[in-house]
Amino acid sequence: MKQSTAIKIATGVAAAAIGGLFLYSRATRPPVINPKVPQPARPVDLARYTGLWYELARHENRFQKNMDAVTAEYTLDPGGKVSIVNSGLCAGETERDVAEGHAIVADTQTGAKLKVSFFGPLYTGDYWVLDHGENYDWSIVGEPSGRYLWLLSRDPHPAADHLQMLFQRIESLGYDRWALRITQQSPIE
Incomplete structure (x- = not known):
């Protein structure tokens, strides 16, 4: 196998892994319980x-x-x-x-x-x-x-x-x- 083909395969595998992690992260987030989050009510010391x-x-x-x-x-x-x-x-x-x-x-x-x-x-x-x-x-x-x-x-x-x-x-x-x-x-x- 040529080096450029091996690099393309490795890059594809890495991209798929990163994409899979991204999708897993998105799929395991809790649902929205407040679609209109307010700004903080007061300053914090x-x-x-x-x-x-x-x-x-x-x-x-x-x-x-x-x-x-x-x-x-x-x-x-x-x-x-x-x-x-x-x-x-x-x-x-x-x-x-x-x-x-x-x-x-x-x-x-x-x-x-x-x-x-x-x-x-x-x-x-x-x-x-x-x-x-x-x-x-x-x-x-x-x-x-x-x-x-x-x-x-x-x-x-x-x-x-x-x-x-x-x-x-x-x-x-x-x-x-x-x-x-x-x-x-x-x-x-």
Whole structure:
């Protein structure tokens, strides 16, 4: 076989593999639960946003499938980057899955829009703090496609009336609260 034919075959195989990964990525995305994602409701002070958050609910996604006891910890690095450590426990497992990443501020006027990366610089995702409590005790996080949503709290077990208020706020932002998966914060048995 001539070298040029081998190069053409290798290039075709590589293109097919990349195309297959692209199609798989597109096919496994969650459905849109909000076709009109609002702009963040208020600015974010990243120094106050840092620390440990407990996930109360999320729109289920492939990278957190069947995961409970989910936490997210944010640390402000020198130079303004944010270090992220997400972790959770899958049913039947005893060791937490951990994902480490970084974020940079994409909207310097409000601090409410970040670009996050857990897979190096080649892939970044949007992270929008759509709303948060005055005291940074809760946060609703989404992104512009309307496919992902997370409800975070400093308290892993907020009072029922407080949780109801948060779900009403999610609905007022245009999301279907019934499309969310409640995250169990008690250890999985």
